[in-house]
Amino acid sequence: xxxxxxxxxxxxxxxxxxxxxxxxxxxxxxxxxxxxxxxxxxxxxxxxxxxxxxxxxxxxxxxxxxxxxxxxxxxxxxxxxxxxxxxxxxxxxxxxxxxxxxxxxxxxxxxxxxxxxxxxxxxxxxxxxxxxxxxxxxx
Amino acid sequence: xxxxxxxxxxxxxxxxxxxxxxxxxxxxxxxxxxxxxxxxxxxxxxxxxxxxxxxxxxxxxxxxxxxxxxxxxxxxxxxxxxxxxxxxxxxxxxxxxxxxxxxxxxxxxxxxxxxxxxxxxxxxxxxxxxxxxxxxxxxxxxxxxxxxxxxxxxxxxxxxxxxxxxxxxxxxxxxxxxxxxxxxxxxxxxxxxxxxxxxxxxxxxxxxxxxxxxxxxxxxxxxxxxxxxxxxxxxxxxxxxxxxxxxxxxxxxxxxxxxxxxxxxxxxxxxxxxxxxxxxxxxxxxxxxxxxxxxxxxxxxxxxxxxxxxxxxxxxxxxxxxxxxxxxxxxxxxxxxxxxxxxxxxxxxxxxxxxxxxxxxxxxxxxxxxxxxxxxxxxxxxxxxxxxx
Numbered sequence: 001x002x003x004x005x006x007x008x009x010x011x012x013x014x015x016x017x018x019x020x021x022x023x024x025x026x027x028x029x030x031x032x033x034x035x036x037x038x039x040x041x042x043x044x045x046x047x048x049x050x051x052x053x054x055x056x057x058x059x060x061x062x063x064x065x066x067x068x069x070x071x072x073x074x075x076x077x078x079x080x081x082x083x084x085x086x087x088x089x090x091x092x093x094x095x096x097x098x099x100x101x102x103x104x105x106x107x108x109x110x111x112x113x114x115x116x117x118x119x120x121x122x123x124x125x126x127x128x129x130x131x132x133x134x135x136x137x138x139x
Numbered sequence: 140x141x142x143x144x145x146x147x148x149x150x151x152x153x154x155x156x157x158x159x160x161x162x163x164x165x166x167x168x169x170x171x172x173x174x175x176x177x178x179x180x181x182x183x184x185x186x187x188x189x190x191x192x193x194x195x196x197x198x199x200x201x202x203x204x205x206x207x208x209x210x211x212x213x214x215x216x217x218x219x220x221x222x223x224x225x226x227x228x229x230x231x232x233x234x235x236x237x238x239x240x241x242x243x244x245x246x247x248x249x250x251x252x253x254x255x256x257x258x259x260x261x262x263x264x265x266x267x268x269x270x271x272x273x274x275x276x277x278x279x280x281x282x283x284x285x286x287x288x289x290x291x292x293x294x295x296x297x298x299x300x301x302x303x304x305x306x307x308x309x310x311x312x313x314x315x316x317x318x319x320x321x322x323x324x325x326x327x328x329x330x331x332x333x334x335x336x337x338x339x340x341x342x343x344x345x346x347x348x349x350x351x352x353x354x355x356x357x358x359x360x361x362x363x364x365x366x367x368x369x370x371x372x373x374x375x376x377x378x379x380x381x382x383x384x385x386x387x388x389x390x391x392x393x394x395x396x397x398x399x400x401x402x403x404x405x406x407x408x409x410x411x412x413x414x415x416x417x418x419x420x421x422x423x424x425x426x427x428x429x430x431x432x433x434x435x436x437x438x439x440x441x442x443x444x445x446x447x448x449x450x451x452x453x454x455x456x457x458x459x460x461x462x463x464x465x466x467x468x469x470x471x472x473x474x475x476x477x478x479x480x481x482x483x484x485x486x487x488x489x490x491x492x493x494x495x496x497x498x499x500x501x502x503x504x505x506x507x508x509x510x511x512x513x514x515x516x517x518x519x520x521x522x523x524x525x526x527x528x
Contacts, residue, residue, distance in 0.1 A: 008274035040275050054497040066296075066394055068288035069341040070280065075264050078280040086340075088283040088289055088389055098276045111296045131190050 003077040007126050016055060017041050020125045021108060026058040026117055028093055039095035050059050060117030061092040062131065067109055091114055097129075104133035142279045143409055144528045146235040147366050147373035148181025150359030151484040156472035157323045159353040160256045164194040169209055170177065170218035171357035174248060179359040180370045182516060186359075188216035188237060188246030190224060190230045192476040193267055196257025206249065216243040220250070223476030224401075224511020225381070228518035231360065232379040233485070238362050245365065247501060250477030251355020263351075270513065272387040281340075284348055284426065286388050288340035291428040293394035297443070300431075302342050302368045302444025306333035308427040309346045309469055311454045316466025318456055318497035324470040325349055349468035349478070357482035358487065369500040374490045375528060377412065377504070378521040380405025388513040400507060401438035406519035407438075414438035417521075419489060419499045420460060420506040423483035424467040433508055434462070437519065461499050464489060477510035483520075490524050503527045 017040070020027040029045075030037050036047035044051050058062055067087035073079045073091045085101040087109075101109055102118065115131035122128050143296040152174025154167050168191060176183060186462030191203040197386065199205040216237045220226040234246040258266070271277040272285065294300055310330055316322035328346065336345040366373035384470065385391045407413050420439060424430045429444035439460060440448045448454060454462035465471045465485035468478050486492055486505040497507065503524045510517045 005280070006268065006273075006277050008278055010274070012272055062505045066289040066293040068281075068285050068292060068343075069338070070282060070285050070339075071338045071340060072282065072284075074267055074280050074285075081280070084280060086279050086285050086289070088394075096389055097345050098279050098281070098387075100292075111292065122278070 003010060003075050005077045005122055006125055013041050013043060018126065021119065021129055022125060024119060024127065026060060027055050028091070029053045030056045037093045039091070039093060039097045048095050058117070059092050062089045062115050062132070064109065064111050064113045064115060065090040065096055066111060071098070071107060072112055085109060087131070099123050100130045102130050108133045108136060141237055141409065142235055142379065143377050144375045144409065145239045146360050147361050147363050147375045148358045148360055148487050148522070149369045149371065149434045150175040150177070150181065151357070151487045152178055152358045153321060153481060153484050154251065154354050156321070156352050156354030156474065158255050160251065162353070163254040164197040164251055164257055165206070167253065168194070168249050171251055171355040172206065172210065172247050172249035175249065175357035178371070181359065183210060183212055184244055186212055186247050187214055189214040189413050190218045190235060190246060190248040190343050191224065191228070192220035192222070192250040194252045195475060196253040214243070216246060216283040220476065222511055223478060224425070225482070225509045225516040225518045226476070226511055227479040228379070228507065228509050228520045229381060232381070232518060233522060234360050235376050235379065236321060240359065243482065245359060245361040247357055247359055248355035249355065252474045252477055253353040254351050254475045256355045257353065272389065275349065276387055276389055281493065284343050285330045285340040287426040287429065288343045288431070288513060289388060290394050291342050291426070293430050300443065302334060303330055304431065304450065305342070305347050305427040306330045307449035308424065309333045309448060310425035310468040311426060311452070312463050314455045314466040315461070315464050315497060317390045317446045319465050319471065322466035322471040323352060324466065327424055338507055339461050343426060349425045349473040350470070352472035352474045354472050354474045355477050356484045358483060366423065372491050372524065374487045374522050376520065376522065377523045377527060378406040378408070378410025380409060380519050382517045383403045383515065386512055386515050391514065392515035395432060396428045396433055397436050397514045399510065399519065402517040402519040403437040403460055403508070406521050412521060412522040416504050417460065418502040418504050419462070419464055420508065421463050421465070421467070421478055422487055423509040424463055424469050425473070427469070429510070429514065430462070432514070437506070437508060457496060464499060465496055466469065479507070482507050482509070486522050490522060
């Protein structure tokens with residue numbers, strides 16, 4: 001039995017996030033009161049507690065905060081991807097998000113490495129934001 | 140006078156651990172409860188409080204009520220811990236509060252599960268998937284070792300640590316297990332064995348990961364004015380504290396420090412003790428790097444120095460501060476939610492004394508710490524003999 005990769009169970013608060021992803025944009029929330037930027041979408045600002053949140057486009061730039069190479073897949077849906085990289089990416093705007101690092105040679109992946117946004121289409125409605133490590137500059 | 144010394148553990152019991160196919164998770168839980176009541180020299184009719192944790196192999200909507208029904212008792216205080224790790228000691232803390240408040244007198248805390256023989260591979264995979272945020276983590280395909288590997292990698296980077304420092308934790312735990320006939324793993328291992336074991340999620344290797352087991356354990360907690368005439372020396376709850384930062388690792392403020400700092404500070408304050416007073420500690424070891432972070436956050440080692448502590452053998456049998464004297468989740472057993480119960484029952488045994496080759500000399504004060512989620516929910520408990528009151 002071959003499984004399919006999990007799709008996020010989209011809800012009323014996350015719909016605009018996933019709709020933006022579907023259009024190839026990564027969006028964050030910014031607080032209109034204090035300017036705090038957060039990932040993921042919530043009904044309050046985790047810094048000042050107000051609910052005046054606006055949606056802003058992320059630059060798609062960030063760096064690797066930590067990473068691991070999964071050698072034993074979580075389910076058969078990921079078997080073909082082994083070894084694959086799960087990472088915590090610190091976005092240029094401040095928040096951290098979990099993601100995959102794709103199209104990136106393992107030897108280029110290190111904490112602090114700069115990354116740029118890409119997407120994996122998983123269904124008609126779901127486009128999963130991922131990152132690729134920018135190739136190191138030759139010295 | 141507060142909670143310090145107002146309750147004591149007077150009974151303990153561990154079931155066999157490992158592969159126990161002839162006992163359901165429910166039967167293991169009941170066996171543990173009955174064993175602890177017998178160890179306390181009590182009858183089931185003396186028990187007016189029951190706390191359990193839910194089982195993954197045999198879940199019930201109201202688990203503690205199901206166990207009470209099975210036992211044929213009608214407790215005044217009944218609670219089920221929804222999850223494991225830190226929740227195990229959180230419910231101990233809450234049971235002590237219930238006793239101290241006069242809601243009940245004598246509580247059995249019993250936990251068991253059959254992760255080894257009671258779960259299909261698919262069910263085990265679903266369980267792993269459920270530990271991530273369903274929208275913002277699970278789609279990326281991380282495993283539980285994978286989530287912890289993110290912490291491990293950050294630790295290596297932050298302190299210039301080496302994977303030998305992780306391996307030393309596994310070796311230390313195994314040395315203790317080899318002195319404990321009840322532990323699942325009895326064969327000594329070396330640093331090289333750990334470093335040569337296969338990669339699961341870089342930098343974590345197979346021997347950096349805890350076991351998957353069947354088994355259960357229980358304790359009997361009662362008010363301090365009821366400890367006379369029990370068969371064993373009472374072991375008092377001196378302090379307890381909790382700390383929480385996040386639920387999902389992608390939302391963690393730090394990858395190399397945890398809310399064990401807060402839980403430890405709160406437990407030490409209640410106990411009116413500090414890290415230097417502790418004779419041994421049982422520190423949650425689901426994966427080796429977690430032990431290093433907890434040791435540092437609990438003040439048992441300075442930041443970045445816990446790896447060298449284990450490389451020197453300071454946490455091993457006869458070491459400066461023996462850690463996980465039963466063998467821990469890495470080498471004794473890890474039946475999931477009930478895992479840290481064995482750290483609790485072992486601590487009680489160490490404080491009673493007479494544990495043969497693995498007895499910590501002159502042990503009067505022990506610390507037990509557990510965390511759950513991905514370095515999320517922390518609870519620290521400090522236990523002591525009558526001499527420590």
